[in-house]
Amino acid sequence: MNIKLSITTLALLLLLLASNVTAQPGVFNIRKYGAPNGDITNALKNAWKEACESRSRSKVVVPSGRYKLQQIDLEGPCKAPIEVKVNGIIQAPKNPFHLNGQDQWIRFQYINFFTLSGKGTFDGQGEMAWKQNDCGRNTNCKRLAMNFGFAFLNNSVIKDINSKDSKYFHANVFGCNNVTFTNFNINAPESSPNTDGIHIGKSSRVKISNSKIGSGDDCISLGDGSTQITIQNVTCGPGHGISVGSLGKYPNEDPVVDLIVKNCTLNNTDNGVRIKTWPGTSVISIASHLHFEDIVMVNVSNPIIIDQQYCPWNQCSKQSPSKIKIRKVIFKNIRGTSATQEGVSLICSRGVPCEAVVLSDINLSFNGSEVTAKCANVNPKIRRKAPICALPHA
Ligand SMILES: *[C@@H]1O[C@H](CO)[C@@H](O)[C@H](O)[C@H]1NC(C)=O
Ligand SMILES: *[C@@H]1O[C@H](CO)[C@@H](O)[C@H](O)[C@H]1NC(C)=O
Ligand SMILES: *[C@@H]1O[C@H](CO)[C@@H](O)[C@H](O)[C@H]1NC(C)=O
Ligand SMILES: *[C@@H]1O[C@H](CO)[C@@H](O)[C@H](O)[C@H]1NC(C)=O
Ligand SMILES: *[C@@H]1O[C@H](CO)[C@@H](O)[C@H](O)[C@H]1NC(C)=O
Ligand SMILES: *[C@@H]1O[C@H](CO)[C@@H](O)[C@H](O)[C@H]1NC(C)=O
Ligand SMILES: *[C@@H]1O[C@H](CO)[C@@H](O)[C@H](O)[C@H]1NC(C)=O
Ligand SMILES: *[C@@H]1O[C@H](CO)[C@@H](O)[C@H](O)[C@H]1NC(C)=O
Secondary structure, three states: OHHHHHHHHHHHHHHHHHHHHOOOOOEEEHHHHOOHHHEOHHHHHHHHHHHHHOOOOEEEEEOOOEEEOOOEEEEOOOOOOEEEEEOOEEEOOOOHHHOOOOOEEEEEEEEEOEEEEOOOEEEOOOHHHHHHOOOOOOOOOOOOOEEEEEEEEEEEEEEOOEEEOOOOOOEEEEOOEEEEEEOOEEEOOOOOOOOOOEEEEOEEEEEEEEEEEEOOOOOEEEOOOEEEEEEEEEEEOOEOOEEEEEEOOOOOOOOEEEEEEEEEEEEOEOEEEEEEEOOOOOOOEEEEEEEEEEEEEEEEOEEEEEEOOOOHHHOOOOOOOOOEEEEEEEEEEEEEEEOOOEEEEEEOOOOOOOEEEEEEEEEEEEOOEEOEEEEEOOOOEEEOOOOOEEOOOO
16 A cells, blocks of 8 residues: 555656656657756757657757757758757857867758747857967968858748857858848857857848847858848947958859848947958959948947958958949948048949949938048949048048
8 A cells, every 4th residue: 555655656756757858749858868967969969850850840948057068960851840949058168179170069950940949048168269269360270160050941030049159150141041030149259259140141031130249250241142131120249240241252152132231230340331342353243232221330430331452461462353243232321420530431343333322311420520431433322411422542
């Protein structure tokens, strides 16, 4: 009787415990898979594998807590929509050599209807790697690992997640179609080298909204083949601002077409909204239909800038002009403060001058007075209020 009771109690207890972990069908809690020394690498791999095989919608859950994670690739295709919900804090190895030589810490790829959600944080623990970064001096520098690679995703959403202190860029978006980032917040110190926020390339219909991005490099940058991109309700700073480019460095680049940047704030960034292309190469391409509207600048060094002589660390020759054609660009309702007198700088290519550039409602001040504009190889249409172009000094 006594024994029977205790067995029943035990069974009940076990059942309760088990149901605690796999409460709903389609939910794969990584706690069920074990985490030696707090390391969830194998747990996440195994949970993903099962969830991905599921014939109905599934969810992998990383509950709140602190975890370690090694380099990992989570790949589809999966049999049904799949979500990874992270509420915990997940830390990368500090040592950049402990990532199997991979250029991304966590890679999500070849997935349709993928969601990454939760209030969690992915902490790249980049401090040790930043000290080893010599990409400012050495063009053949070793690439450090990014926090995230999102590659070949369709119809996917990344929301409410935090990315912190990546060793290199925070997120690379490549070969994606219809992917939304919302409330995806990025935080790395101003002094951390090449910790760009989100870089997009060869992707279409990518939307970034309602996010805060602070880093040591570009907030968001669009590489070649970015089309139908929307950036809305985003606050950037510190960092280097929102950039199209750099373009024209590598052969066979695809055009950048259809960008809308709307209702964004740039706070104490080096640049505001920028288009940058390399001179001295034979790469022919275009960047067109770029729309920047309702932007607030707070003490930004170069609020509005087209730079077709982009050539950091003298890595190129400025002898031959950039062959990237820039056309149909609108800067509209851009206001706030500049940290320099020359708030607008449109330096286009003498080989392929910019076409159909509009400055409309530009109200930027420096030290209490209106900013000036310098322009080359472009004749911008001025609508309503904007500084008048002067030729740059030789
Ligand atoms: C994503 O869409 C492209 C284009 O329609 C398709 O070729 C590819 O197979 C899709 N990828 C997945 C993982 O569904
Ligand atoms: C884009 O992806 C979202 C999220 O999966 C989906 O709800 C939406 O229907 C997709 N849009 C199109 C046009 O396929
Ligand atoms: C931008 O923020 C406004 C106000 O909070 C909201 O109504 C709108 O939907 C947001 N836009 C996007 C693209 O999320
Ligand atoms: C603009 O974006 C901010 C967040 O950066 C948001 O609070 C505000 O509601 C947005 N305004 C509009 C008109 O969308
Ligand atoms: C700009 O950033 C500073 C801190 O870096 C903050 O105190 C200030 O409120 C921000 N301003 C705006 C308009 O977001
Ligand atoms: C404005 O930006 C300049 C240049 O980055 C910086 O030196 C200065 O401290 C900033 N001012 C404020 C009030 O943040
Ligand atoms: C430009 O901005 C200043 C400072 O915010 C403001 O006082 C002024 O009215 C604005 N001018 C126009 C034409 O909007
Ligand atoms: C800012 O303006 C004040 C007064 O107009 C002037 O004395 C000062 O030199 C200016 N500062 C800079 C950095 O131009």
